[in-house]
Amino acid sequence: MSQSAKDVYVVSAGVSKFAKARPDKTFQAIVKEAVDYTVKDVGLEYPKFLELVDGSVASYFSDHFTRQLMAGIMAQDYLSLCPKPSHRVEGGGATGGICFQEAYKNIASGDMDICLAYGFETMSHVETWKGNEFIALASDINFDYPVGGFYSGYYAMMVVRHMMEFGTTVEQMAHVSVKNHNNAFHNSYAQKRQRLTIKDVRNSPMVAWPLTRLDICVMSDGAAACLLTSEEGLNKLEKASGKKYPRVKVRAIGRGTDAMRMSDRPHQSFEDFYKYNAMANEQDGDSKKYYKELWAKHFKYPGIHSFRAGRMASKMAYENGGIKDPLKEINFVELHDAYTSSEIQTYEDMGLCKYGEGGSFAASGKTFVPGVEYGLKLESQPVCPVNPSGGLIACGHPVGATGLMQAAFALWQLQGAIGKHFGDATLQLNNPKIGAIHSHAGTGTYVTVSLMERI
Amino acid sequence: MTHKQIIEETLDGTVLFNVPFPKNIAHLKEMSPIILKHPYHVEYLHSYGQDSPWFAGLANKKLLGTECPKCGYKHTTPKLSCMRCGAETEWKELPPEGKVHSFTVCHYGAEEFLKETPFILAMIEFEGWNTLLLSRLVGLDPQQANLKWVGTKVKPKFRRNSKFKPTDVWFVPA
Structure with missing residues (x-):
């Protein structure tokens, strides 16, 4: 990281509730939900936010799920952000994390003072099995995908080796599922709010040995957004909203x-x-x-x-x-x-x-x-x-x-x-x-x- | 006594040419979304490019890897540019026998392979070679999966009529 990098603050964020399917809205409108929440939490009216924001970074993984190329610009225009600068990032499951870091770089480099990071995926547009196929296309299509492309299978082979090297057990893995599901019981944004036991995890259907359905995340429709700023950007937002934000x-x-x-x-x-x-x-x-x-x-x-x-x-x-x-x-x-x-x-x-x-x-x-x-x-x-x-x-x-x-x-x-x-x-x-x-x-x-x- | 019956959901539907519409358009936002089925089929002309000799090898019952002439790194799954030093690699035959490095039994999967479940995926290691090969493991009972399968000595079997897919080779216990 460059010594000349500017300080970068995260001021607010928003998440649409994640659900198995959101046929009520298109991806742009789901992104808008998360952005509306982000802007509201800053304490600004939307037109004032549009006046202050310098640009954005868009994050989505698969063009296959939307059957739409250039979905990023369609979110950008639905958010009324044109003609401000933007680009789309893609890096598989890490797409959202990369988006956060690219927004960080926009600020740290001095290119922007206020940058909106937004991301989405609408995975319900195909059946789960087709979704597994799309995801598996993120493996080498010459040598890996045609052998039986299935991400749960790939991770299962990785953990089998972990079990061999270190003696890791399926019960230890189930502790993670119990912890995370029980935590989510108190999170209104969570798709699955369940109180589970180790037994529930091990007794759920086997997907890829030794991983059961409750060892594995599910597919979702949803969006999230995050507002990053420089010191100057933070001051601009505080001046416009009359609010004082916690420094993160x-x-x-x-x-x-x-x-x-x-x-x-x-x-x-x-x-x-x-x-x-x-x-x-x-x-x-x-x-x-x-x-x-x-x-x-x-x-x-x-x-x-x-x-x-x-x-x-x-x-x-x-x-x-x-x-x-x-x-x-x-x-x-x-x-x-x-x-x-x-x-x-x-x-x-x-x-x-x-x-x-x-x-x-x-x-x-x-x-x-x-x-x-x-x-x-x-x-x-x-x-x-x-x-x-x-x-x-x-x-x-x-x-x-x-x-x-x-x-x-x-x-x-x-x-x-x-x-x-x-x-x-x-x-x-x-x-x-x-x-x-x-x-x-x-x-x-x-x-x-x-x-x-x-x- | 009630009898619980589950009716399967499918993507079959009815061709629809019209939908109800409110007299007052202020009610439009209360309408349910219109959802259509849309097929998508593509024929690709996919080239295996520099990897092509590997598939030709399978058709001739030969399993190939690549070796770096500069640093000696041996790629079990071929790579024509050395992963360690970047030099162009040479084709070389793999040993006749390997070992199961890791495995899984897939009970579900991508749509294309669902009909083949349960099947065993395995990573195969070869003595003296630096990387691994992903393949199907055949001849073990998928219902009896256990860690003892790791380390099993295996040998390749080849399809007689090649389909020029990596599934032209699979492994069985040696």
Whole structure:
């Protein structure tokens, strides 16, 4: 990150309620719902907002779902934003996270003072099986898709390897589903508000062994938006609205990539892991000894059990943001739990625990929300709640909106405004200062991590 | 006693030429949305490009990978540009036997493959090769999935009449 980057603030956000299907509106009108909410929360009339905003970034994943090219400009004109600058970003499941970061860059570079990030997906326009097919087209169509393209199958193969390397269990994975669904019970925006047990998760229909239907997120229609500003932009908005906003800054961003084909992922040595991928909190003697022992058991990194892109995105964000010990310094994380297994893998990538400890960490209680009833016996008190909103598994995953939904929920946590927006303050954490949002595309190809901080 | 009956939802419908319309257009916003079925079919002329020899190999019962002449990196799924150093790679035959590196049983899937469920997907590793190959695993009972399948020695089987798809090869326990 450039030293000359300007400070970037997140001022407000909005989310349309995510639903299985929204035939009542076209995608532009669903985006408008999220933007109307964002503008209202700033305390501005829409025409005044239009006068002040400098431009936008649009986020949606698949042209197939809309059967409409250039959908971005159609949202832009429905929002009355023409002729201001805009562009569309696309990076699979990480599209929303990339959009947030591109809006950040518009401000940090000095190009804009006020930038609107908006995203959507309308996945109900085809049946679930066709939707699975569209999503699977985000795998190599020469070598992978024709073999039986199915994303749940790909993630299942990744977690089978995680189970082999580290002894991770399906019950540990089910803890993630129980946690996130029970959290979402208190989130009025969530698509699935259910109180589940470990047994419910394991007894639900098998989709791709060992992942059951309740280990996997669902398809959704929905939109989300987020307003980012410079210091000057913030002053302009406050002057226009007569309001004073809580200061929430983007502390740092990071992004990483890995090969599209899972089969192409490298299997690196201990030395290369330490040269390229190890984090600040893994440099001590005990950590090196721990990893040395892993490699002594023929362990290789990242293989197909870990997301190197997630590690590199986290490492970059932490280095840019001065984070040394993420579990202690970050107060909560909204991460991309398209699968319970990928939440566990992501704990490790983000350095909340070491590689190999994700399973026991998931079941320890450290990532649960204080004051929420889970019906589980947990050995540890919450330390760093993960997906306090309910995550993708329970809130839904309208791909282009998802990363911005995470930004909205993280902003509201940092503003102390969860009660106001969810209509239920149960999920409001006690005075959080730093939150991380993590957005992830197909089997870990593009991953973004952004750190938000209340000052 | 009532008998619970589930009537399946399908995308069949009726051709409709008109809909009710309110006398007062102020009521228009209360109307339900009009939803149409719209087919979409495309014939692509897809080229395998530089990957083509791999498919020709399958048609001749040969399983190929690529090796980097500069750094020696061996790509089990072919890549003509070395992933490690960027040099142009050379075609090379894979060993006759590999091992299951990981697997899953797909009970659902994309529409195109639904009729084939449950099927086993596996990542195959080969001694001395740096990356993996995604393929179907045949000859194990999909209902008996367990972690012991990892490490199973496997060998390739080839379709007699090639369809020039990666499914022209699959693996069975050796």
